[in-house]
Amino acid sequence: MTGEVLKKVLDEKRAAKRREEAAARERMNAALSLPDVAEAHREYINILHESLRYGGADRAERAELAHAAYVDALRAAGWSEEDFLPRISCEKCEDTGICDGRICDCVKKAFVRALGVACDISPKGFALSDFSADAIKGPQAERLASVYAKMCAYAKKFPDVNRNIIVCTGKTGTGKTMLAEALARTLIRRGHSAVMMSAVAFNSLMLKCHTSPYSEREGLLADVMSAELLVIDDLGTEPRYNNVTCEYLLMVIEERTSKGLSTMITTNLSPDRILRTYNERIYSRLFDKRRSVTLLFEGEDLRLN
Ligand SMILES: [Zn+2]
Incomplete structure (x- = not known):
């Protein structure tokens, strides 16, 4: 019984992580559907690729400026880059459920809650x-x-x-x-x-x-x-x-x-x-x-x- 409950909790944790990753992608897609943001993003990515490919202080500086312009365009539309990262509910394990090779406290807490429900106590x-x-x-x-x-x-x-x-x-x-x-x-x-x-x-x-x-x-x-x-x-x-x-x-x-x-x-x-x-x-x-x-x-x- 405990094994089944733990499995359910870990499955739910993984599913929640996948849901949040999908939600983050959706937020990014929503932002990039705005022409100003899309344009600034395209510009930034192009210059970034160039800078990474050919190097040079000048290209790095241009990439930085393009990045700043992209962040500005995002801000103007009410977004920030952090919005496109999955929101993490547990800093300790970053929602993997495992911390230092052991089951994280967040899973233990959810497990005890789920166990209470399964046992009706x-x-x-x-x-x-x-x-x-x-x-x-x-x-x-x-x-x-x-x-x-x-x-x-x-x-x-x-x-x-x-x-x-x-x-x-x-x-x-x-x-x-x-x-x-x-x-x-x-x-x-x-x-x-x-x-x-x-x-x-x-x-x-x-x-x-x-x-x-x-x-x-x-x-x-x-x-x-x-x-x-x-x-x-x-x-x-x-x-x-x-x-x-x-x-x-x-x-x-x-x-x-x-x-x-x-x-x-x-x-x-x-x-x-x-x-x-x-x-x-x-x-x-x-x-x-x-x-x-x-x-x-x-x-x-x-x-x-
Ligand atoms: Zn955790």
């Missing part, structure tokens, strides 16, 4: 680093501060993380979704793709995939399977479809884990309820301590495995 807004424990009262402040610190460290290491599954469990209103969105936004700002969807939307997509022709399935699943972070928000609120809900959830988790992609799940269900609501295999994938981090959003014990 605006890069602007609450991110992990915006968390302040001072704004929260009570014992939850310390726990949340610890969770946010852990997730900041996770985001810093991303995508080279040891555990690819994060399960946030706790009652409604304890900040799980906010944390998930903050993590997704933080990763997008760093150039990683992050897709967030409600469990209901995820389940509907899986049903659509299940009932679609085989040839269309890959396209339907592309973002879910390729985003570097997938957040499934509020697991347990989705309706249950036989042969779909559990089967596709397991398939997505396993496939993503095997590719080293991270999956985050927020849920009001306790681990026990997840075992009873789904199945043993989903439970063991979600709570496998070698591969998953469990964040408990309430109670005395906030374990961060």
